[in-house]
């Protein structure tokens with residue numbers, strides 16, 4: 674797929690950018706990568722899941738599980754929605770970010786299983802109201818989860834067409850260096866946001882095992898990813914990026 678606008682015969686259809694098309698100077702999603710039937714079904718399923726989980730709240734012993742699954746559904750919805758709204762040239766069905774690899778699925782399965790098993794066998798561990806400690810941990814977790822989602826969404830909105838779910842190893846024509854908004858405070862806000870969202874979710878679930886596993890796995894993942902990504906950012910933007918990275922920190926501990 675070409676990454677530069679292509680001039681075609683028709684007056685209306687100006688060209689192709691990454692996976693999007695430009696019509697009268699405005700970028701639209703590329704229809705072949707956006708099967709509307711599947712996309713609408715996924716949206717319906719996510720909305721339905723949120724409704725069912727809310728409806729089940731009065732009947733669930735450990736309600737934090739419902740809220741966690743609602744937060745996961747909102748996260749995946751926002752990945753697609755924000756891409757479609759602020760980065761339409763790159764939106765595809767995969768923007769829901771369900772195809773995130775085996776480690777991602779395993780982590781959520783581990784978190785869900787741990788929360789469920791412990792809530793059955795050790796119900797007192799799993800009550801936010803059991804002690805001041807469990808109350809503090811779960812409230813801190815919820816605050817981190819909300820903050821993480823906010824920072825991630827703000828990053829995607831601010832970066833616009835410079836944001837892509839895959840790390841770019843060649844520069845697109847619509848890719849410029851973003852240093853304003855949330856990028857003026859954090860160098861990798863979407864990674865910062867997801868890191869704290871995920872750790873917050875495990876505090877909220879009062880999941881000691883998954884919290885430890887998430888911390889190690891996510892730290893290693895983002896540490897490697899940031900190093901890889903910055904090699905290319907330096908190639909694309911040279912001194913401008915070097916100067917920016919001296920001025921603005923990553924924010925994620927020890928990276």
Ligand SMILES: C[S@@+](CC[C@H](N)C(=O)[O-])C[C@H]1O[C@@H](n2cnc3c(N)ncnc32)[C@H](O)[C@@H]1O
Nearest residue numbers: 828835837838840841849850851861862863864
């Ligand atoms: C998944 S996005 C993550 C962006 C950023 N690392 C963050 O955490 O907000 C990955 C893409 O963003 C691009 N990118 C990262 N930082 C950028 C910046 N400050 N300005 C423009 N593009 C950036 C990278 O080239 C990569 O293709």
